Amino acid sequence: MKAIVLKELGGAFVLDDIAKPEPGEGEVLIRIAAAALNHRDLWIKQGKYFLKEYPCVLGSDGAGIVESVGAGVSEELTGNKVVINPALHWGPRRHGHGKDFQILGMPTQGTFAEYICVPAENVYPIPIGLSFEKAATLPLAGLTAYRAMFYRGGLKRGEKILITGIGGGVASFLLSFGVKTGALTYVSSSSQEKIQQAVSLGAMNGVLYTAENWTDLLLEMEPEGFDLVIDSAGGPEFLQLLKLLRTGGKIVNFGGTAGKIPEMVPAQLFWKQASILGTTMGSPIDFEQMLSFVTEYIVTPIVDRVFPMEEVQAAFDHMQNQSQFGKIVLRIADI
Structure with missing residues (x-):
């Protein structure tokens, strides 16, 4: 599959072929339609993030379609349009995350790829009326x-x-x-x-x-x-x-x-x-309530610009220029 790979600290983003993942127990395989940029991605590229594992596929925000499911996951999820909660393994306390907490896209593979496997508990239906591109802006920032x-x-x-x-x-x-x-x-x-x-x-x-x-x-x-x-x-x-x-x-x-x-x-x-x-990120309850708020109040996410996957470097250059108002989105696939 195609993925945007950061091969070394401070290096360029490279569109490369990597192995397509297979969903494990409790996981779903998502075909990504759109992903959004965050400053976290830029900090990882610059070595300013506390984790430094290269090569890597970044991206915490994504929306797409469930293509297949792993053991223990209902087949009814297959074909659903979903948005991904990037707060992995938050833990039982809403007030604060636990010791196993991670953010999607370092050290795990992120959404800057055609496919990604995530825990089934981290996928949610896209709010009614939102395109993949608008839905992809929601996870980390929303x-x-x-x-x-x-x-x-x-x-x-x-x-x-x-x-x-x-x-x-x-x-x-x-x-x-x-x-x-x-x-x-x-x-x-x-x-x-x-x-x-x-x-x-x-x-x-x-x-x-x-x-x-x-x-x-x-x-x-x-x-x-x-x-x-x-x-x-x-x-x-x-x-x-x-x-x-x-x-x-x-x-x-x-x-x-x-x-x-x-x-x-x-x-x-x-x-x-x-x-x-x-505060940082949020619990599963926060994510669910955020999506409900977006639906109830008909919130339209503000998309600054959409770049094709091949123009990822131009997208990050635009972010570094600090001229954006809203989210910068990568179009991964036309689904």
């Missing part, structure tokens, strides 16, 4: 966004939320989920164009985080502060987010692209009655 916003952040209708760094996959789902919930949704970005696009999609307003007084600008918009801030950057500006919280507010963080968080004076935290929470 799951991360849903858990951060609702399970960890506890967002409710009418509350005020700030989403930092609008434009990427998770942030675009946070925007969609916040607007659909009826929350007063604000964004920050380094691009005025992205802010304007977010407003066109339902955001109340936004600010350039490159502006010297960006926190003051947000507090002029919402003087009482925000109930929830969801952040993927960390870094030197992270403590400015505490300034933006109303009393009893929460910050939920799911990434550290801006580096280390500076030292904090404890009073900044306890005087605000603030909570700082971490």
Whole structure:
């Protein structure tokens, strides 16, 4: 079968022929129609991820058709259109993953291939009305966004939320989920164009985080502060987010692209009655609820661009340019 192979650290993505997998006990074989990119794939390529096993086939997001099943799996799944939950072996506790937890696409084979075997418990019907390409955007970003916003952040209708760094996959789902919930949704970005696009999609307003007084600008918009801030950057500006919280507010963080968080004076935290929470990926319950939310609220995933499988390098170049708004998708097969 054809697969996109990363043969060495820092190397180029190569379209190559590898062995087609066979489903083992409890597994299904999926013919992949579409896969989506994540920054995780880029970090693995650059050696910034904690696992470094090469050659490898990356990809955590995928949608396609069940072609065959392994022992112990119902034959009725064969032919179903499915989306893959990339959170493997989460464990019994919703509050946190167990010691065997893995993310699809390192060290296991990922979705940048014509076929993949995954546990049957990790496949779900594609939400009604979504194409393979739109469904393929849901797994990692949709799951991360849903858990951060609702399970960890506890967002409710009418509350005020700030989403930092609008434009990427998770942030675009946070925007969609916040607007659909009826929350007063604000964004920050380094691009005025992205802010304007977010407003066109339902955001109340936004600010350039490159502006010297960006926190003051947000507090002029919402003087009482925000109930929830969801952040993927960390870094030197992270403590400015505490300034933006109303009393009893929460910050939920799911990434550290801006580096280390500076030292904090404890009073900044306890005087605000603030909570700082971490999250990554999500449990099977979170995934199921995310798909139900997408169906109930008719969420249309935001697809920035679709590239054919053969143009994978161009797709990653586009991601590195940081011009995207929404998810970047690879078309693996026309099914």
